[in-house]
Amino acid sequence: MTFNEGMQIDPDRVSSGGGPGMGGKIALGGAGGLVVLVLALVFGGDPGSLLREVTGGTTTQSAVAKTPAHCKTGADANKYVDCRVVLTAQSLDSVWGAKLPQQTRKAYTPPKVQLFTGAVNTGGCGRATSAVGPFYCPADRTAYFDTSFFQELVDKFGSSGGPLAQEYVVAHEVGHHIQNLLGDSGRAAKSAQGASSGSVRLELQADCYAGAWASYADKLPAPGSNQPFLKPLSDKDIQDALSAASSVGDDRIQKAATGRTNPESWTHGSSSERQKWFLTGYHNGQVKACDTFSATDLNNPPALR
């Protein structure tokens, strides 16, 4: 169990609800044909889940409730997966709130985090279903999680099921928020597919940022506490994160689906690359070590050499 039991969960940190039929729609009109970027953890072979065409010109308000009521402390985060998402988000806020200004001179403003079931109306990326997997919408600066994905990660993608596997997923999506704050979110749009595409580089960078978070999460004291959010990470914890990163590699997903790999259609990078960039962030802890856009060989990150 990764969290220090006494950590306090912020009752206002996340929104929850947003399931099918929840929330009122506010029609704005006139925004037809707008292409918006959704940054997901995993890409299940549906290009529409990466670049969604918002044709309706509507935006919606679907967040209704706050942090689930049973989430109070680190002990709850160790026990319940939804509480784990919330406290992981708080740990990410704490780490990036300290490290981003130090390393980049850019201020950190926390992303919104929304838990949902089934489907959700976003505030800038249209309507998304759980089939997309966890995702970040740059337009509304919100990371979206249907916690049923974490079981899918094990059952469907073959990841190990430890807590850091799940926390890696949250940290990856917040990694996309860091990219948004640094003005890098659009760098995938120029080349959306292929083994060395902008999309793959953006995704591997989010994995690297997830590793950077992990390098501080068990050391940096939580706000108002002398304890960090996480207990010291063990080798098994890191193996769980690597297992999750590996399980959502393009080559592994393609092989499972079709028996072959097709690097020309990659959007997230191979299992090997995803693990190596997570480790790069973990060993280095620096934003600048995560410069996947300058890397000549994505399977051989400079900082790991």
Ligand SMILES: [Zn+2]
């Ligand atoms: Zn992603």
